[in-house]
Amino acid sequence: MDIKRRQFLKIAGLSTIAGLGAPAAFNLLLKGGPDTVSYASSGGEAEASHEAAPTGVRLGMVIDQRVFDANKGLAQKCTTACHTVHNVPNFGNKKDEIKWIFEVPFEKAFTGKSQYHKNKNLEDSSFLVLCNHCDNPPCVRACPTKATFKRKDGIVAMDYHRCIGCRFCMAACPYGMRSFNWRDPRPFIDQKTHNKEFPTRMRGVVEKCNFCVDRLARGQQPACVEACGNTGAMTFGDLNDSHSEIVKLLDNNFTIQRKPSLGTNPSVFYIV
Amino acid sequence: MLEKALTGSNKYWGWIAVLLAFMAAGALSYVQQYNYGLGMTGMSRDVSWGIYIAQFTFLVGVAASGVMVVLPYYLHNYKIFGKITILGEFLAVAAVSMCLLFIMADLGQPTRALNVLLHPTPGSILFWDMIVLNVYLFLNIFVGWVVLTAEKKEVAPPKWIKPFIYISIPWAVSIHTVTAFLYAGLPGRHFWLTAILAPRFLASAFAAGPALLILLCLIIKRVTKFDAGQEAIQKLVTIVTYAALINVFFILLEFFTSYYSNIPGHMHTLDYLFFGLHGHSQLVPWMRVSAIFGIVAIVMFLIPAARKREDTLAIACVLLFVSFWIDKGIGLVIGGFVPSPLEEITAYYPSFQEIMITLGIWATGFFILTVLFKIALSVKEEKMIS
Numbered sequence: 001m002d003i004k005r006r007q008f009l010k011i012a013g014l015s016t017i018a019g020l021g022a023p024a025a026f027n028l029l030l031k032g033g034p035d036t037v038s039y040a041s042s043g044g045e046a047e048a049s050h051e052a053a054p055t056g057v058r059l060g061m062v063i064d065q066r067v068f069d070a071n072k073g074l075a076q077k078c079t080t081a082c083h084t085v086h087n088v089p090n091f092g093n094k095k096d097e098i099k100w101i102f103e104v105p106f107e108k109a110f111t112g113k114s115q116y117h118k119n120k121n122l123e124d125s126s127f128l129v130l131c132n133h134c135d136n137p138p139c140v141r142a143c144p145t146k147a148t149f150k151r152k153d154g155i156v157a158m159d160y161h162r163c164i165g166c167r168f169c170m171a172a173c174p175y176g177m178r179s180f181n182w183r184d185p186r187p188f189i190d191q192k193t194h195n196k197e198f199p200t201r202m203r204g205v206v207e208k209c210n211f212c213v214d215r216l217a218r219g220q221q222p223a224c225v226e227a228c229g230n231t232g233a234m235t236f237g238d239l240n241d242s243h244s245e246i247v248k249l250l251d252n253n254f255t256i257q258r259k260p261s262l263g264t265n266p267s268v269f270y271i272v
Numbered sequence: 273m274l275e276k277a278l279t280g281s282n283k284y285w286g287w288i289a290v291l292l293a294f295m296a297a298g299a300l301s302y303v304q305q306y307n308y309g310l311g312m313t314g315m316s317r318d319v320s321w322g323i324y325i326a327q328f329t330f331l332v333g334v335a336a337s338g339v340m341v342v343l344p345y346y347l348h349n350y351k352i353f354g355k356i357t358i359l360g361e362f363l364a365v366a367a368v369s370m371c372l373l374f375i376m377a378d379l380g381q382p383t384r385a386l387n388v389l390l391h392p393t394p395g396s397i398l399f400w401d402m403i404v405l406n407v408y409l410f411l412n413i414f415v416g417w418v419v420l421t422a423e424k425k426e427v428a429p430p431k432w433i434k435p436f437i438y439i440s441i442p443w444a445v446s447i448h449t450v451t452a453f454l455y456a457g458l459p460g461r462h463f464w465l466t467a468i469l470a471p472r473f474l475a476s477a478f479a480a481g482p483a484l485l486i487l488l489c490l491i492i493k494r495v496t497k498f499d500a501g502q503e504a505i506q507k508l509v510t511i512v513t514y515a516a517l518i519n520v521f522f523i524l525l526e527f528f529t530s531y532y533s534n535i536p537g538h539m540h541t542l543d544y545l546f547f548g549l550h551g552h553s554q555l556v557p558w559m560r561v562s563a564i565f566g567i568v569a570i571v572m573f574l575i576p577a578a579r580k581r582e583d584t585l586a587i588a589c590v591l592l593f594v595s596f597w598i599d600k601g602i603g604l605v606i607g608g609f610v611p612s613p614l615e616e617i618t619a620y621y622p623s624f625q626e627i628m629i630t631l632g633i634w635a636t637g638f639f640i641l642t643v644l645f646k647i648a649l650s651v652k653e654e655k656m657i658s
Contacts, residue, residue: 094618095316108614112537129614138459144398145387164387165310165380168398170320174460176613180320180380182311203309204380262459 058135058154059211060239060267061225062249067233069125074233075103078128081227082209087200089188098179100209101130101224109258109270122272130224131156131177131209132258132266142172148206154239154267155211163205170206174262178208211236239267273417273424276650277643283495284646291639298632301625302377310380313626318618319609323630324378326605330480330597331367331374331637332405332451333473337481338364338412339444340511346437352504355652356489358423359500361416362644363485364444368409370637377629397453404447411440416644424651448473455608463541463608466529472522473600479515480596482508483589488645490586497656498649509585513573516592520566523599544617545607552617555607558598566595 068075082088082101089098103126107113115122133156140150147162148169170178184203198214201207212222220226225234237246249255255269280288305312315322341360344350353360376382393399415436422429452470459465466472486508489500530538543549545559569592572578572585579585611617622630 095314096311097317104614108616111613111615141395142398142458144393144396144402145384145391146393147387162384162387162391163381164384166375166378166398167320167380168396168454170317171455171461171609172458174458174613176318179317181309182315183309202381203311206380259460264459 056152056240058239058267059133059216060154060237060246060269061130061211061222062235062246062253062255062269062271063128064233064235064249064271065125065127066271067228067231068128069121071231071233074228074231075126075128078224078227078234079103081223082130084190084193085195085212085215085223086198086210087185087189087195088207089185090190091183091188096182098181098185098207100179100207101128103127104129110256111259127270128224129175129177129258130268131211132175132264132268133209133211135265135267136263138172138174138262138264139169139178142168144168151213155213156208157210157213158205158207160199160201160205160207165204165206167206174259174264175266178206180206273420273647273651276647280646284642287642288639291635291642294635295632295639298629298635301628301632304625305377305629306382310378312623314620314622316618316620318612318616319606319620321378321605321609322620323601323606323622323626324374326601327630327633328371328374328378329451329473329605330601331370332448333477333600334481334484335364335367335371335405335408336444336448336474336477337485338367339441340478340482341485341508342437342444343441344507346434347441350507352501352507355498356485356500356504358416358420358648359488359492359645360485361412362648363481363488363641364412365409365416365644366637366641367481368405368412368447369640370633371405372409373633373636374630377633397450397457401447401450401454404443404450408440408443408447411436411443415440416648420648420651423655426655445474448477455604460613461608462535462537464604466526468522468525472519472526475515475519475522476596476600477515479512479519480593480600482512482515483592483596486512487586487589487593488641490582492645492649496649497653505585506579509573509579512589512592513570516566516570516573516596519596520570540611540615541607544610545603549611549617552610552619554619554621555603559603562595562598562603564595565591566599569595 079099079101083090083099086100088100091097105126106122109127109129133154135154137148137150137156139148140156143149144166145162145164147159147164148156149159150156165180167180170180181201181203186200186202189200212220212224215222222234222236225236228234235246235249237244239246239250241247249271250269253271255271257266257269260266313322313324338360341353341357345353345357376385379385388399388402415433418433419429449470452473455461455464456466456469486505489505489508493499527542530542540549544552545555546563547553548556569588572588572591577584578588606620609618609620
C-alpha cells in the first residue's frame with residue numbers, strides 16, 4: 001500500500017515537473033530565445049536604462065570640472081562653506097581628521113583609470129569628492145542599526161543618535177567618504193563660525209555629507225552648490241525629473257561616476 | 273561546581289593573580305579610552321579597524337575550532353576525544369567571550385550596543401554575527417555544563433542534550449563563515465573580496481585552535497593529574513597538520529589569482545603585506561615571520577620524531593599559533609585597509625593603551641579559561657581518585 005502510494009506520488013510529481021518545464025524548454029531550443037544577445041551592465045547609467053521608467057525623486061549632483069579648473073580656489077570655497085555650515089571640526093592632524101567634501105587629484109578620485117600620457121588639463125586639476133549618495137549604498141547595507149539609511153529622495157542620511165560607532169559603514173564605503181569622531185569634536189569647532197542651526201556631533205559616531213538635507217527642507221541649495229554662485233560648477237537636482245537642469249546637463253555632456261563597476265550607482269556625476 | 277575554582281595550589285592562585293593584574297591594567301586603559309574616545313588608539317580615518325577587530329576575527333576561529341573535538345566524538349563516536357571534549361567546549365566559551373569583549377572595546381558608543389537588538393537589521397552581516405556568536409556562547413556553556421554535571425554524578429548525560437550538541441557542530445562553522453562575510457561582501461576592498469575567505473578562515477581556525485588545545489593539554493599534564501593521552505594529542509596533530517596545509521594552499525591560491533591576473537587592485541595589498549608598496553613596508557617583517565613560522569611548524573608536524581616528542585611538538589604548536597595569529601590577527605584585517613579607497617597608504621601603529629586593553633581582554637579570556645578548566649579537571653581528578 002505504502003509503496004504504491006509512494007510510487008504514485010513520484011510519478012505524479014515527475015510528470016507535473018515535466019509537463020510544466022518541457023514546453024518552455026522546447027520553445028527555448030526552437031527559437032533560440034529572443035535574448036540570445038543581451039548586455040550585462042555595471043554602470044549606473046546603463047543599469048538605469050534597462051529599468052522601467054524611474055519614479056519618484058532621486059537627488060543628484062553634476063560637478064563640472066571645467067569650471068573648477070577655470071576658477072582656482074572655488075573648490076576650496078565649497079569645502080569651507082560645507083565644513084562651516086555643518087560644524088565640521090578641524091583637528092589639525094590627519095589621524096583625527098573629519099571631512100565631508102575635499103579635493104583630490106584625478107587618480108585618487110577615479111582609481112583604475114590609467115593614462116599613458118596624462119591629459120594636460122588633469123595635471124594640476126583637483127576634483128571635489130563627497131558622498132555619492134549611491135542608489136545602492138553598501139554603507140546602508142552594512143549598518144547594523146539603520147543609523148545610516150537611504151531616504152525616499154535618494155539621500156543617504158545619518159542618525160547620529162543611533163550610531164553605535166562600529167565603523168562597519170567605513171569599511172563598506174568604497175569611496176572613503178565617511179569620517180569617524182575619534183574624540184570629542186566640539187572643542188575643535190571654530191566658535192566664531194559655529195552654526196547653531198546644525199547639530200554638533202559627539203565622539204564615537206560616524207558622519208559624512210548629507211546633501212544638506214536640512215537646507216533643502218528650508219528651500220535652500222546645498223552649501224557647496226551655493227558657494228559656487230552662478231558659475232555652474234555644481235548643479236543639484238532631481239535625476240528623475242526630465243525637465244530639471246541636471247538632467248539637461250547629463251543629456252548634453254559626457255559624464256563619469258566614481259567606480260561605476262561596483263554597482264553602487266553613484267548620484268554624483270563629473271564632467272571632465 | 274563553581275566552588276572547585278575557589279580551591280587550588282599556590283601556583284594556581286599565582287597565575288590567577290597575574291591574570292587579574294593584566295585585567296586591571298586593561299580596565300584602567302579602557303577607562304582612559306572611554307573618556308577620551310577611540311582616538312586613544314592608533315586607528316584613523318583610513319585604517320578604521322585595528323587590533324581589536326583583528327583579535328576578534330582571529331578568536332572567532334579559535335572558538336569555532338572546538339568543533340574539531342566535538343565532531344569526532346559525538347558524530348563518529350571517536351572515544352579517545354571523550355576526555356578532552358569538555359576542554360574544547362570551554363576553550364570555545366573563553367574565545368567567544370574575548371570576541372564579544374573586543375567588539376565592545378571597539379565601539380565608539382558602547383552604551384548604545386543594544387541598538388543592534390532594538391533596531392534589528394537583517395541586511396547587516398554584523399547583526400547576524402552578533403546572533404551566531406551569542407548563541408554559540410550559550411550552546412557551549414550549556415552543553416559543557418550539563419555534560420560535566422552528569423560526569424560528576426557519574427551518570428550518562430541526559431538524552432535531551434544531544435540536539436544541542438548536534439546543533440553546535442554546524443553552528444561552529446557558521447560563526448566563522450558569518451565573520452568572513454563581514455569582510456568578503458564589501459565592494460571596493462579587493463583583498464577581502466574573495467569567495468574563499470570563509471574557507472580560508474575555517475582552515476586557519478581548525479589549525480590554530482587545536483594547536484592551542486594541544487599546548488593546553490601539554491600544560492595541563494604537567495600541572496594536574498589529568499593526561500589527555502598520547503593518542504588524542506596525536507590525532508589533534510593530524511587535524512592541525514591537514515588544516516594548516518589546506519590554509520597554506522588557500523593562501524597560495526590568493527597569490528595565484530592576484531599575480532597571474534595582474535589586476536593592480538588585487539595585487540596592492542599582497543604587495544603591501546609581503547614585499548612593501550611604494551616604499552611602505554610596515555607589515556613586511558611580520559608577514560615574513562608568519563610565513564617562516566608556518567612553514568617550519570608544518571615541517572615539524574610532518575616529521576614523526578618531532579611531532580611525537582612533547583617538547584618539539586610544543587614548539588611546533590607555538591610557531592603555528594603565532595604564524596596564524598599574525599596572518600589573520602594583523603595581516604588580514606589591517607592589511608585590508610591598505611591602500612584606502614582613494615589609494616592612499618596610511619600606516620597604523622597601535623597605541624600603548626590599545627595594547628594594554630588588548631592584553632587585558634586576552635587575560636580575561638585566559639581567566640575564564642582557567643576557571644572553567646579548573647572546574648572540569650577537578651571533576652575528572654576526583655573520579656580518578658575514587
